[in-house]
Amino acid sequence: FKESLQEIADVAPVTLDQSLVNLHANINSIMEIDQVIRNGASGVGLFRTEYLYMDRDSLPTEDEQFEVYRHAAIQLKGRPIVVRTLDIGGDKKLDYLPLAKEDNPFLGYRAIRISLDRSELFLAQLRAILRASHYGNVKIMYPMITSLDEVRQAKTLLERAKADLTERGVPFNPDIEVGLTIEVPAAALIADVLATEVNFMSIGTNDLVQYVLAVDRMNETIAHLYNPYHPAVIRMLKLVIDAGKRAGIPVGVCGEMAGDIRALPIWLGLGIEELSISVQTLLQVKHRLLASDSAVCKTLVDRILVCRTSDEIIELLTETEHKES
Ligand code: PEP
Ligand code: MG
Numbered sequence: 001f002k003e004s005l006q007e008i009a010d011v012a013p014v015t016l017d018q019s020l021v022n023l024h025a026n027i028n029s030i031m032e033i034d035q036v037i038r039n040g041a042s043g044v045g046l047f048r049t050e051y052l053y054m055d056r057d058s059l060p061t062e063d064e065q066f067e068v069y070r071h072a073a074i075q076l077k078g079r080p081i082v083v084r085t086l087d088i089g090g091d092k093k094l095d096y097l098p099l100a101k102e103d104n105p106f107l108g109y110r111a112i113r114i115s116l117d118r119s120e121l122f123l124a125q126l127r128a129i130l131r132a133s134h135y136g137n138v139k140i141m142y143p144m145i146t147s148l149d150e151v152r153q154a155k156t157l158l159e160r161a162k163a164d165l166t167e168r169g170v171p172f173n174p175d176i177e178v179g180l181t182i183e184v185p186a187a188a189l190i191a192d193v194l195a196t197e198v199n200f201m202s203i204g205t206n207d208l209v210q211y212v213l214a215v216d217r218m219n220e221t222i223a224h225l226y227n228p229y230h231p232a233v234i235r236m237l238k239l240v241i242d243a244g245k246r247a248g249i250p251v252g253v254c255g256e257m258a259g260d261i262r263a264l265p266i267w268l269g270l271g272i273e274e275l276s277i278s279v280q281t282l283l284q285v286k287h288r289l290l291a292s293d294s295a296v297c298k299t300l301v302d303r304i305l306v307c308r309t310s311d312e313i314i315e316l317l318t319e320t321e322h323k324e325s
Contacts (some may be wrong), residue, residue, distance in 0.1 A: 004170045007282040013286055015268060018186035019294040023286055024080075024276040026254060032163035035279045040286075043080035043137070045202065045276025046254040047072065050087050051123070058096050059121065065128035074269040080137040082179065082202070082276075083129050085122065085154075087111040091218055094307025106216060111144035116153050133173035140278055141202060145180040145187050151197045181254065182240050183207035191240045195247035202276065203240055204253025209233055228257045229310040229317075234266065237306065241270045252276055262317050268294045269301025291324060 013023045023035040024045030036044060036195065050069060053059050060068075072081055083248060088094055089110030110285040114123035142154050165172050182188050184202035205228060210217040212233055215225045227233075244251030246303045252274030257263050259277035261284055267275060268289075276286055282284050300320055 005287060008286055009145045013289055014292045015292045017293050017295055021289060022274040023282055024274055025279045025282060026276050030068055032279055033072060033075045039279055039282050041282055045145030045252055045274060047080050047081055047083045049084060050092055053094055062124040062128045065125060070135045073132050076136055078137055080139060080168060082139045082141045084141045084143050085115055085125055089114055091173050112142050112150055119157055123156055123161050124156055127165055130161055130165055130172040133169055133176045134171040139177040141179045143181050144183050144263055146184045148193055185212050188236045188240050191243035195243055195249050200250045201244055202252045202254045205257035212236055227310050229313045231307055234304060238270055241272060259285055264288050265297040265300050265320055268292055269297035
């Protein structure tokens with residue numbers, strides 16, 4: 001099966017009724033880019049840059065980061081790469097950047113909250129990403145946005161980073177695209193407002209599910225309650241995707257749910273434009289995508305949206321799977 005999957009690596013990611021869904025890859029390291037290309041991904045939809053900051057004794061410098069981002073941009077030969085700014089806190093720690101102990105780290109000092117609070121750290125990363133944008137199709141994405149204010153603050157700092165580089169005479173793409181992740185219910189509920197400030201949005205279902213359901217994604221005792229098929233999650237996904245469409249900006253998904261084969265009809269039915277998936281599962285999703293009909297998925301999603309429980313939703317999805325095979 002694996003070998004035959006490789007044969008579809010270069011086939012366009014379109015459904016039977018010609019709906020195009022860009023299949024991008026999630027990467028944690030630039031070592032994965034070879035595989036991104038081999039598996040025919042249209043680009044990198046999520047580069048988790050925190051791994052550049054982990055397993056070392058000090059912050060990576062602007063130059064060190066620039067080399068990594070530039071290398072990635074060049075290797076991808078014009079395919080887009082979405083560089084997500086530092087997302088630490090929660091479960092991810094940096095030994096050399098001690099953070100105060102918190103009772104609820106996932107509700108605490110995390111991701112963009114840290115970046116906005118420590119602007120020197122953030123500015124160095126923004127300058128590094130901007131410099132790399134001169135060498136390929138590089139985009140910036142802000143994690144864990146909760147309010148319009150945070151987006152605006154991040155954009156102000158981005159303008160400062162651009163001004164610094166202009167002053168230094170260093171080239172960068174002045175029109176670099178900027179996006180944000182929708183991972184917090186507050187952001188999902190004001191997605192229409194946030195959409196007016198950015199070029200694209202990406203739904204981080206790993207965190208969104210945990211925050212919508214109040215279920216810690218790391219807590220094994222309640223792992224059975226972590227359910228992406230809860231009707232509240234599906235309604236929220238629809239809200240965000242519809243908001244993006246009305247605003248005329250693309251919406252993608254970068255959480256694990258994007259690579260969950262069973263969830264694919266939901267994405268197709270909701271009209272998603274991009275799925276960003278780990279390189280390992282990308283071709284399996286593509287295999288099902290090529291055999292799917294988006295009009296059929298739309299009808300299915302209409303039925304899913306009136307389901308009252310996750311069991312009802314999963315039953316409909318399982319039925320669809322059986323009909324396909
Ligand atoms: C997410 O929350 O869905 C996501 C993609 O981010 P991470 O898994 O890195 O928190
Ligand atoms: Mg997340």
